[in-house]
Amino acid sequence: MIYADNAATTRMSDAAIHTMTALMKESWGNPSSLYAHGQNAREVLEKARGDVAAVIGAQPVEIYFTSGGSEADNQAIRSAAAIGAKNGKRHIVSTAFEHHAVLHTLNRLEKEGFEVTLLDVHENGIVTPDQVAAAIREDTCLVTIMYANNEIGTIQPIPEIGEICRKKKVLFHVDAVQAVGHIPVDVERDRIDLLSASAHKFHGPKGVGFLYARKGIRLTNLIEGGAQERGKRAGTENVPGIAAMAEALREAAADMTENAAHLTAMRDLLIAGLKEIPHGALNGDAGHRLPGNVNFCFEGIEGESLLLLLDDKGICASSGSACTSGSLDPSHVLLAIGRVHDVAHGSLRLSIGEEITEKEVEYIIQSVKEVVEYLRGFSPIWRDLMAGKKEFIL
Numbered sequence: 125m126i127y128a129d130n131a132a133t134t135r136m137s138d139a140a141i142h143t144m145t146a147l148m149k150e151s152w153g154n155p156s157s158l159y160a161h162g163q164n165a166r167e168v169l170e171k172a173r174g175d176v177a178a179v180i181g182a183q184p185v186e187i188y189f190t191s192g193g194s195e196a197d198n199q200a201i202r203s204a205a206a207i208g209a210k211n212g213k214r215h216i217v218s219t220a221f222e223h224h225a226v227l228h229t230l231n232r233l234e235k236e237g238f239e240v241t242l243l244d245v246h247e248n249g250i251v252t253p254d255q256v257a258a259a260i261r262e263d264t265c266l267v268t269i270m271y272a273n274n275e276i277g278t279i280q281p282i283p284e285i286g287e288i289c290r291k292k293k294v295l296f297h298v299d300a301v302q303a304v305g306h307i308p309v310d311v312e313r314d315r316i317d318l319l320s321a322s323a324h325k326f327h328g329p330k331g332v333g334f335l336y337a338r339k340g341i342r343l344t345n346l347i348e349g350g351a352q353e354r355g356k357r358a359g360t361e362n363v364p365g366i367a368a369m370a371e372a373l374r375e376a377a378a379d380m381t382e383n384a385a386h387l388t389a390m391r392d393l394l395i396a397g398l399k400e401i402p403h404g405a406l407n408g409d410a411g412h413r414l415p416g417n418v419n420f421c422f423e424g425i426e427g428e429s430l431l432l433l434l435d436d437k438g439i440c441a442s443s444g445s446a447c448t449s450g451s452l453d454p455s456h457v458l459l460a461i462g463r464v465h466d467v468a469h470g471s472l473r474l475s476i477g478e479e480i481t482e483k484e485v486e487y488i489i490q491s492v493k494e495v496v497e498y499l500r501g502f503s504p505i506w507r508d509l510m511a512g513k514k515e516f517i518l
């Protein structure tokens with residue numbers, strides 16, 4: 125099997141699995157308990173907090189462990205909105221191609237009386253700092269923009285946007301779930317006030333993540349209960365999962381340069397090979413994208429059929445995000461960068477992992493070429509395109 129769906133989730137690293145299972149056996153106490161067995165777990169927890177903080181240039185007290193990226197997104201946005209409302213500011217700026225954890229939270233806030241401006245994304249999949257500057261108003265309380273897009277992999281000019289937000293005294297939240305552990309992220313350099321990350325996107329376990337909140341930002345609780353996480357996130361901590369996340373992140377940070385160089389080389393080979401397929405196009409900027417992300421649209425085919433046939437060839441890929449697959453709506457991300465419905469339906473995302481070899485890349489290219497040609501052979505849309513009854517877009 126060739127696993128090329130790392131944007132959906134990643135395989136846990138051996139070190140993370142080892143950390144997790146060892147702690148499950150040995151340090152399963154409750155960190156809130158006062159006896160030594162509990163306090164051992166507390167030490168593990170606080171060491172993990174320090175390790176995670178160090179990777180993103182934060183202080184340990186600025187890290188709050190959560191159940192993952194979605195929870196961190198929800199809490200960050202709700203907290204900034206609550207702070208804004210207190211000061212009479214109820215306007216939020218974001219983009220049309222955010223993850224649903226962000227977009228659906230913003231929808232809720234709109235129903236609660238907030239006004240949301242969703243910026244259009246340029247066809248290269250990048251939002252410009254000028255767009256953000258122009259959208260900020262007197263009553264703006266939050267700008268929330270993702271570091272790297274989960275479908276098309278494009279990397280946003282986060283430090284520049286952060287600078288604008290800092291100058292205009294607006295809180296800046298970044299969904300960095302696809303970036304942390306893959307490209308350098310530093311909350312000081314990038315002027316980030318709130319940041320979300322998720323362990324299972326960087327070879328850690330599922331169901332664990334963290335929220336970074338700059339010191340002095342008062343968080344709103346999503347979950348009420350005990351005093352865990354300095355009273356901001358109740359519930360007995362998932363110590364083995366959190367420690368495994370920290371281990372995975374330490375590893376990812378240590379190997380980042382080497383991994384990114386290999387992935388970028390493999391990604392560019394894949395892009396060059398898939399570009400040979402007629403009436404197809406790369407989605408998103410070719411350079412400003414995650415090292416492991418490739419996303420194409422091919423005219424005259426259905427992404428879902430393409431996936432199933434690739435699965436038969438032992439290749440795990442995706443079309444659009446996991447959250448939208450299973451529904452007939454094309455990806456909101458592809459629509460946001462201006463792809464029309466017909467074209468957006470024929471999308472393929474390959475998010476490759478560090479272990480991939482050149483031989484596997486060649487096999488993927490050959491397989492996609494075969495499957496696209498096969499599917500076009502009996503596609504009514506392709507027949508119309510070839511007969512000139514419909515115009516090619518790509």
Ligand SMILES: *Cc1c(COP(=O)(O)O)cnc(C)c1O
Nearest residue numbers: 192193194223225274301302322
């Ligand atoms: C995966 C993902 C999330 C959600 O993270 P979970 O840990 O699965 O809740 C949020 N944002 C982005 C950009 C993602 O890729």
